[in-house]
Amino acid sequence: MPAPDDITLTIDGTEITVPVGTLVIRAAEQLGITVPRFCDHPLLDPIGACRQCMVEVEGQRKPFTACTTQCTEGMVVSTHMTSDVAAAAQQAQLEFLLINHPLDCPQCDKGGECPLQDQTLAHGPPDSRMLDRKRRYDKPVPISAQVALDRERCVLCARCTRFSDQISGDPFIELFERGALEQVAIYEDEPYDSYFSGNVVQICPVGALTAASYRFKARPFDLRTTEGVCNQCSAGCNLRVDVRRGEIQRQLARDNMAVNESWNCDKGRFGFEFVAHDDRLRQPAVRDRNGTLQPTSWMTALRHAADGLTAAADAGGPAAVGVVTGGRVTDEDAYAISRFARDALHTDNVDFRMRPRTGDEREVLGAVAGTVGPTYDDVEAADVVVVAGLDPEEEVPILHLRLRKAWRRRQQRVVVVGPTLGSLGELAWRWVRTGVGEEAGVLAHLNAGGEPAELPDLTDVEGALAAAPRVVVLAGERLAASPGALPAAARLAADNGFAFAWVPRRNNARGAVDAGLLPGLLPGGRRRADPGPVADAWERTPAADGLDTRAMLEAAAAGDLRALYLVGVDPARDFEDPALARRALERVETLIVQDLLPTETARMADIVLPAQAPQERIGSFTTWEGRRQPFPQAVPAQGLAQQDWDILRQVARVLGRDFGWETPDDVRREAAPLMTIDDPAAQRLARVSAPSPAPPPPADTPPDPDSLGVVAVDPLLGAGDMLLGADALNATARPASVWVNESDARRLGIDHGQPTAVVGPGGRLELPATVTESVTAGAVVLQGNAGAATASTLRDPDGPAEAPLRVRVEPIRQPVDVKPGGGA
Numbered sequence: 001m002p003a004p005d006d007i008t009l010t011i012d013g014t015e016i017t018v019p020v021g022t023l024v025i026r027a028a029e030q031l032g033i034t035v036p037r038f039c040d041h042p043l044l045d046p047i048g049a050c051r052q053c054m055v056e057v058e059g060q061r062k063p064f065t066a067c068t069t070q071c072t073e074g075m076v077v078s079t080h081m082t083s084d085v086a087a088a089a090q091q092a093q094l095e096f097l098l099i100n101h102p103l104d105c106p107q108c109d110k111g112g113e114c115p116l117q118d119q120t121l122a123h124g125p126p127d128s129r130m131l132d133r134k135r136r137y138d139k140p141v142p143i144s145a146q147v148a149l150d151r152e153r154c155v156l157c158a159r160c161t162r163f164s165d166q167i168s169g170d171p172f173i174e175l176f177e178r179g180a181l182e183q184v185a186i187y188e189d190e191p192y193d194s195y196f197s198g199n200v201v202q203i204c205p206v207g208a209l210t211a212a213s214y215r216f217k218a219r220p221f222d223l224r225t226t227e228g229v230c231n232q233c234s235a236g237c238n239l240r241v242d243v244r245r246g247e248i249q250r251q252l253a254r255d256n257m258a259v260n261e262s263w264n265c266d267k268g269r270f271g272f273e274f275v276a277h278d279d280r281l282r283q284p285a286v287r288d289r290n291g292t293l294q295p296t297s298w299m300t301a302l303r304h305a306a307d308g309l310t311a312a313a314d315a316g317g318p319a320a321v322g323v324v325t326g327g328r329v330t331d332e333d334a335y336a337i338s339r340f341a342r343d344a345l346h347t348d349n350v351d352f353r354m355r356p357r358t359g360d361e362r363e364v365l366g367a368v369a370g371t372v373g374p375t376y377d378d379v380e381a382a383d384v385v386v387v388a389g390l391d392p393e394e395e396v397p398i399l400h401l402r403l404r405k406a407w408r409r410r411q412q413r414v415v416v417v418g419p420t421l422g423s424l425g426e427l428a429w430r431w432v433r434t435g436v437g438e439e440a441g442v443l444a445h446l447n448a449g450g451e452p453a454e455l456p457d458l459t460d461v462e463g464a465l466a467a468a469p470r471v472v473v474l475a476g477e478r479l480a481a482s483p484g485a486l487p488a489a490a491r492l493a494a495d496n497g498f499a500f501a502w503v504p505r506r507n508n509a510r511g512a513v514d515a516g517l518l519p520g521l522l523p524g525g526r527r528r529a530d531p532g533p534v535a536d537a538w539e540r541t542p543a544a545d546g547l548d549t550r551a552m553l554e555a556a557a558a559g560d561l562r563a564l565y566l567v568g569v570d571p572a573r574d575f576e577d578p579a580l581a582r583r584a585l586e587r588v589e590t591l592i593v594q595d596l597l598p599t600e601t602a603r604m605a606d607i608v609l610p611a612q613a614p615q616e617r618i619g620s621f622t623t624w625e626g627r628r629q630p631f632p633q634a635v636p637a638q639g640l641a642q643q644d645w646d647i648l649r650q651v652a653r654v655l656g657r658d659f660g661w662e663t664p665d666d667v668r669r670e671a672a673p674l675m676t677i678d679d680p681a682a683q684r685l686a687r688v689s690a691p692s693p694a695p696p697p698p699a700d701t702p703p704d705p706d707s708l709g710v711v712a713v714d715p716l717l718g719a720g721d722m723l724l725g726a727d728a729l730n731a732t733a734r735p736a737s738v739w740v741n742e743s744d745a746r747r748l749g750i751d752h753g754q755p756t757a758v759v760g761p762g763g764r765l766e767l768p769a770t771v772t773e774s775v776t777a778g779a780v781v782l783q784g785n786a787g788a789a790t791a792s793t794l795r796d797p798d799g800p801a802e803a804p805l806r807v808r809v810e811p812i813r814q815p816v817d818v819k820p821g822g823g824a
Helices: 022-031 085-101 115-123 159-168 197-203 266-270 298-316 333-342 361-368 376-381 396-410 439-446 459-467 476-479 485-496 510-514 533-537 549-557 579-588 642-656 663-669 679-684 742-748
Strands: 004-012 014-019 054-057 076-080 147-149 173-176 183-186 209-211 226-231 238-244 247-253 285-287 291-294 319-323 385-389 413-418 428-433 473-475 499-501 564-566 590-595 607-610 619-622 629-632 708-714 738-741 756-758 763-772 779-783 806-811
Touching: 004 022, 004 147, 004 247, 014 022, 014 396, 022 076, 054 085, 054 285, 054 549, 076 396, 076 549, 085 115, 085 159, 085 663, 115 459, 115 663, 147 197, 147 663, 159 173, 159 197, 173 590, 173 806, 183 319, 197 209, 247 485, 285 298, 291 663, 298 319, 298 642, 319 428, 361 499, 361 642, 361 679, 361 708, 376 396, 376 579, 385 439, 413 459, 459 510, 459 579, 473 476, 476 485, 476 708, 485 679, 499 679, 510 619, 510 742, 533 564, 533 579, 549 579, 738 742, 738 756, 742 763, 742 806
Parallel strands: 004 076, 319 564, 385 413, 385 473, 413 428, 473 499, 564 590, 590 607, 708 779, 738 763
Antiparallel strands: 004 014, 054 076, 147 209, 173 183, 226 238, 238 247, 285 291, 285 607, 619 629, 708 806, 738 779, 756 763, 756 806
């Protein structure tokens, strides 16, 4: 039965009932009628620019564009299928488009999947009446290192400009000139700087915008397409992986309206070159008596690994063995690592975190483990979103697009809590400024019954939270480095009935939590002391809670931990304290590295076990929401590389343990009921201990009054192995800089863009200054990714781990050449 606000119309003789406001082109699609179009896109505002979707409406004097015309009650529409008027209008429009369009389809990258080709064949004129010379432009125009523009192919559909304006908020690409001279271009002094530029290539209906990484590489009919899931962040974007002769040629966004809609970021789109890179680990290796890593067979490598683990356990018990992994392994691998450590090695020394953390983080992660929600749709539908310790555009770009969509369409109120605003400057309704490490006080104050404190005026925020029917709290990984802040965010949500989500950066950090890759936690967030069904599925569990990553590395550096098994992680470069990591890796007796690439840690290993890339295997990833998404194999494995779970299974067999796994499905069937839990997240969050932020440990000397607290933020395109070989993508990375508040910059004599020296207890960096109001006074923002210009290189290697990092920022004065006679 139709709803009260539904209307009924007729299209090509068929009646259809649709909601009020439905466009004619959408109603036709529901009937299986495809109206030709170029400018129309379901996620962009209608514009009617290409005039290709003309339809005849009974009673009207002229044809209408179906992409801008809303259905009305009793409307009778005839498309090109039944109307000569509509067909003639479409044929005439195609002739206009082809007047200046080059007929270079054999050379065009869009050839074979071009709507203009298809529509010209189906609806265009049989012959061309164009006798004059066609318009020509210099080509191609590199509007960025990643995107090239061939202006003569453009049909002026404005898809690219609308995406940049409406979706990504990067209005650097525009339509210039008018009439016959109108063209897509960029401002000369503002290059196209966007994390989402690949989307304009994908939605361009012709070959006007092409990707440098795919240009002239393949034809659509040469490609084999496989579905995939992005492995670059926790957004979980669905991908289309196009393969030719066993190698990935391109990755495109695949439609999934519940997750990434039709978009993805450039890192996920172009960051696949590492899969077939020459530096991939393709064969096991064992260090010989001369200290050299020598290629060997799998059986030899497995036996050496098992011997090293056994020797360490015999000398110091299970506590002398540690397993450290990252947040990039699949769900199946994460579960296999969890069971391998607990069941085969009988140790609880297992962790997936390379970043700074506080002791109260585990309780919150245990509460969200195995649960689902809030989802992207919940975030988009929320009236107020509280963001703490998270920069969505840099860490989870698709979440940023969803927030921007809600802000643009519904004026959603985004409240940012913390010392930096990051990329949320355009979207933030209120920014509650805090000092570095002081978020817990503000979050507790926002909570019902929070203790009063000397805080900024929060009346507007408190009122908005109290009045909003739907509130979502988003807590990023960075919040765990602030004492008491993560529990405070969890309790703010639990005590007030708000939805809560922990939003990690790594693509499967949430799957690692669900698998129990933290000391004291088993799959599904179950406590080691109360394993529940895990005890029935496994032969044994550890007798005591184990060590986290830092404690394991400290124990290895002291000689107490004798064997380290590292899976998909590079502590020598990625750990928060690289000096400690290197000391531990040098001291440990047996270092087993299971990875894709010859990382700095792999070069120090005793045994190297080559693992397969995500595109080379079957598996699943879990989004920050808790949504598990399976994916198939897209390309064959490089060399002798194997799946992580399979390598662990074989090591366990050499150790005398048989888990009974033969395929990824075997692992998934065992893991699925254990990695989920029936308790709602809200009930578990309500049991999180109320935060009691402790003061930082006293320093040996009082802090320098001119020093500034450091906030380490990971940019999307930082230094990382997953971007190996993606040269065009890496060329678009934003240069590292130090963000300084305007008042601090004036006090320190620093100008915007000026070279500065950032001096910390353990080192010095020279970076240009970004003077901005997006960081609070008394704080600076530095890059947190692995690389040369990162905050971790400034930390005192001998200082306490919990001490906040403080640095001095000093201007570097450029020498002035003095000319004879006193002139400069």
